[in-house]
Amino acid sequence: xxxxxxxxxxxxxxxxxxxxxxxxxxxxxxxxxxxxxxxxxxxxxxxxxxxxxxxxxxxxxxxxxxxxxxxxxxxxxxxxxxxxxxxxxxxxxxxxxxxxxxxxxxxxxxxxxxx
Amino acid sequence: xxxxxxxxxxxxxxxxxxxxxxxxxxxxxxxxxxxxxxxxxxxxxxxxxxxxxxxxxxxxxxxxxxxxxxxxxxxxxxxxxxxxxxxxxxxxxxxxxxxxxxxxxxxxxxxx
Numbered sequence: 001x002x003x004x005x006x007x008x009x010x011x012x013x014x015x016x017x018x019x020x021x022x023x024x025x026x027x028x029x030x031x032x033x034x035x036x037x038x039x040x041x042x043x044x045x046x047x048x049x050x051x052x053x054x055x056x057x058x059x060x061x062x063x064x065x066x067x068x069x070x071x072x073x074x075x076x077x078x079x080x081x082x083x084x085x086x087x088x089x090x091x092x093x094x095x096x097x098x099x100x101x102x103x104x105x106x107x108x109x110x111x112x113x114x115x
Numbered sequence: 116x117x118x119x120x121x122x123x124x125x126x127x128x129x130x131x132x133x134x135x136x137x138x139x140x141x142x143x144x145x146x147x148x149x150x151x152x153x154x155x156x157x158x159x160x161x162x163x164x165x166x167x168x169x170x171x172x173x174x175x176x177x178x179x180x181x182x183x184x185x186x187x188x189x190x191x192x193x194x195x196x197x198x199x200x201x202x203x204x205x206x207x208x209x210x211x212x213x214x215x216x217x218x219x220x221x222x223x224x225x226x227x
Contacts, residue, residue: 091159
């Protein structure tokens with residue numbers, strides 16, 4: 001069964017450093033998303049991406065964040081200058097364009113630890 | 116604003132007992148509702164979804180959920196819990212902009 005994959009599974013970085021989290025969505029999906037889950041809190045939407053541009057972003061997704069689809073398979077989230085409060089689990093998701101486009105498939109997540 | 120409430124943060128049930136996890140939503144239009152499960156160290160796996168039609172929906176692993184518009188609820192049920200069901204369960208509503216809005220989650224523990 002096709003699945004969303006994410007790398008790395010765990011990333012440790014120092015405050016102020018740039019990080020890039022990588023995702024490979026399901027191959028025939030056209031909508032892509034990033035969510036995050038701070039430890040002990042709910043899963044929060046960050047950004048959605050379609051047709052090579054951002055469809056919607058939350059207020060969390062400020063100028064420090066960017067997303068890109070550099071090739072036909074990868075979807076990345078970049079945090080330019082990490083802060084301690086960016087420590088969280090980051091989930092990538094994708095959905096297809098069809099009657100089931102509301103159904104999002106999630107990757108296993110990348111745990112980001114900022115020290 | 117749309118929101119999802121899961122009133123129970125942690126529930127413990129005995130193996131073999133029945134389970135009901137509560138979910139209430141706030142959404143102006145007909146909601147598209149989901150239940151996801153997250154096992155420790157794993158991602159979010161879709162258990163079931165409701166878009167329209169029959170208000171009782173069946174999902175994977177023997178789970179079902181019932182949409183009750185009058186109560187703004189979408190409770191998850193399972194008649195007989197297995198130890199492997201221990202996990203965190205998230206209810207979510209699809210927002211027209213395309214994002215999912217999640218509840219706080221309910222952690223399920225199963226005792227032998």
